[in-house]
Amino acid sequence: MYMTQGLHRSVQQNPDAPSTVFGDRTRTFAETADRVARLAGALQRYEVARGDRVAILALNSDRYSELFLAIPWSDAVFVPVNVRWSSAEIIYSLNECGARVLFVDENFASFVPGLRAECPQLTTVIHCGEGQAPEDMLDYEDLIASAAPVPDARRGGDAPAGIYYTGGTTGTPKGVMLSHDNLAASAMGSAATGDFVDPGGRFLHAAPMFHLADGAAWCAQTVVGGTHVMVSSFSPAAVLEAISAEGVTSTLLVPTMIGMLVGHPGAHEYDTSSVRHIVYGASPMSESVLDKAMALFPNAGFTQAYGMTELSPVATLLLSEDHHHPVRRTSAGRAAPHAEVRIVDAFDEEVPRGTVGEVVSRGDHVMLGYWNRPEATEDAVRDGWMHTGDGGYMDDDGYVYIVDRIKDMIVTGGENVYSVEVEKALAQHPAVQSCAVIGLPDETYGERVHAVVVPTAPGAVSEAELREFCRERIAGYKTPRTVEFRDALPMSGAGKILKRELRRSTAPA
Template sequence: MTTAIEFHAGRIPDHPAIVCAGRRLSYARLYREACRIAHGLRAEGLGTRARVAYLGQESVHYYEAFFGCALSGTVLVPINWRLTPVEVEHILRDSGSELLFVDRALLRTAGKVAAASPQLRTVVVLDGTAGGRDEDAEQGFGGVQDFGAWKAAQPEGAPETVTGSEDPIVQLYTSGTTGLPKGVVLAQRSLFKIRDALAEEGLDWIDWRPGDVSLIGIPGFHVGGIWWAMQGFSAGVTNVAMPRFDSRRAVGLIRDLGVTTACMVPSMLRLLLGEPAGGPDAFRALRKIVYGGSPISETLLAECLEVFGCEMAQIYGLTETGNTAVCLPPADHVPGNPRMRAAGRPYPGVQLKIIDSGGAPVPTGTVGEVCLNSPANMLEYWRRPEATAETLVDGWIHTGDAGYLDADGYLFIQDRIKDLIIVTGENIYPAEIENVLVKHPAVADAAVVGVPDDRFGEAVHAFVALRPGAQAGPRDMLEFLRDRIASFKIPSRFEFVDRVPRNPSGKILRRELRDRHWRGRDRRVN
């Protein structure tokens, strides 16, 4: 990935590379700042494959840090800025991050967990001069440095290249079935192998043209966001980001900057369509929207095609597959086409199979577990060899999704074998929430499932069984969860029950809890 911005820095030095929150960096400036960061990381004593955490909203600094880490051979660990201190602490400790880039607004969060991360030697505060010093927030750290001053002290010029396509470049944390997020380690190849396969086959499923302006709708701590951004940087186009997604602001950026291509999740598309300032005139420059992260309804898709008036391509994959492995090309986005319900078909070089519970392939049209073998597959779950062996088997990622293939090789997703809930493209595992709920003194047992929601795709629904004689309501549960898990994971609905149904071995019977909410729908994803 580093060779791409070096190439564009020489070819189109003054062309805007990244625009965010009123700041704009050219390719030459982005490369120069990334080189300084690489030198700075080495000066801090960080060797190849050392972990560097980033806790902050989208900004030009995020991409400077990403490429700086890549140039130095270190691995960037982006952290969802909406997580609670407890969740941030787990990621810092588990990753072994030795340096942290942090927004000044989030410095207090980081300070609360510093003591539990003894390997964290250096903290570099982003935009430190803008907000002034906050000495109370800096307590607990061995040393806090201002990002601008720290960079300025480093030499210019490219450091010696120390990485290749198989070397790790980013470590993204996903929620786990055990309740503890796992670090998915992706190699540099994960960010360009699909692009190269499309180019070699001459396919325009996801393509780039001179003059393209790309909107990065998905945040950089998500695999979809970093993958999409890297496609744009590799192509040498202008990339537009927002500190956080805001549909009104997004409409303005699309209109005023002439955005031609964008990547978003379905819930973002729905919000765009609801904006008063939206409409064909605002979206006239758009030529293609790539969407994924959660299933999309046929009604929403038809409305998108009508209002946006551009090509659309659906992508399907996991963090573990390096993001997209399957695509529904623009040519299949025709109202009334039954393939509009499909996730798509594999990219060139990607293998897909459907297996039964015993691991044997099933016939066409038969539902089973979706397995993917992609050249972009993850290297491993960080320090989780058993979990890696369970998910990555002989080169195949076992997705936990249930689906089938039609006679033409198109994948249709029907349900989830795993208990994953997807809310606005964010992966949420019930166990993570249940493990916190049962710590409430009034709660005897709890179960969490995903139920259909017209706005967000799914909603988190909690079933709570109270202890004998205990009294508590939804407000008590909300108050208890507020500082313990991220806000997007907090259930929007609480249902108090006498008991949580379990099988003889003690496993929660989630399907029994989910079924009545999904009754009448022909698939168990929304």
């Protein structure tokens, strides 16, 4: 398959149906196809050739969606840039992948002089935001208006479609090369469950479009011929207003976003009855937040997706019916239709059911490799199996339970403690809004279990209360020896808690 295939199908079958909705701007499939063909022509006019990398530094918009189509239409490779990165991190990624062209909106135009100075291969910068383009940049709409449409390259299969940089939670970001087939396999496998997107439905892009979680949803929605609705960035009010106004049927959110939605004053005053599917992932969601979300979206089924960028990104899915099961709802689900999943030991041998090992996955969704890092690729993908670095176990019915990042396992007094188990216990307390558990050096025990908690209100709960609460639910050696309260947890652009940052900012005493 190839990235633009769904657009061609929609133009053939529903040319006048809405393709994108962004604010007051709605464009049909026919309009989108014409604009994409012209934009691809403009890229080729500026000597973008097969395999060239074209970067995007922008918030969500209908133009972002057009770029996901126009760049492969021109036979180039898109590189979505993390909008939460510093200039230094952006410069690193642009130089490493050799991006020659950058699309930037008004929110990041001020970065451009510094990027030009530090990225000598960056020859063309195109302003894709609202308003007039700065003098040192080309204007997106002017390019479309002046360019002639060109034929679609239609080069799919194993050809690279995009390079997604990992969030850098474990060090220097790596460029994950994903092919057209990688992205199509993950999208179609997820869509095949019926719990992801609906043909002709309306998908709300509220999570950042630079991240592959939302990118995978974009692929699935494009394949089934639905409408893309965008808000520039997440806010509870913007999301609820878009759902109510546009009749949104599906969306993807991280648990922190869902928690903000259910806690938004007046949330139940919005009409959310159109929503049929809510996909979430990146981190576990507490059962209390899940119950509140089910009440806020009474007609929606909830699906948890587990995976990673290297898996395009879906490996397992916890479908809507499983969310009503008292045990399975705490799992990450079972292997998605396009994936094979195993739990293996240090010798890559499958372990017995119920035994903790490393989660590995195999299938057409496994990445092509890391950009310019063959050794890292060989270490991660062995005999076709992507090694996730996540520790987990599988039950007799194939449900996978994630217990921790293997490197994050805490060894205290000779006992193994998985932070997820402690976090689940803490999250059951009504005064805990969010939490993270890490291991800190300890002279007596080697490591001690340390909890960082964001309370629902200042002073809503004490350290002693939380320790006693946990002791009633988990073993004593798993109970946090120390508890720290904060206003917020450090988060990546994908909504993952940055435990590396927590360790750096937490005193070891």
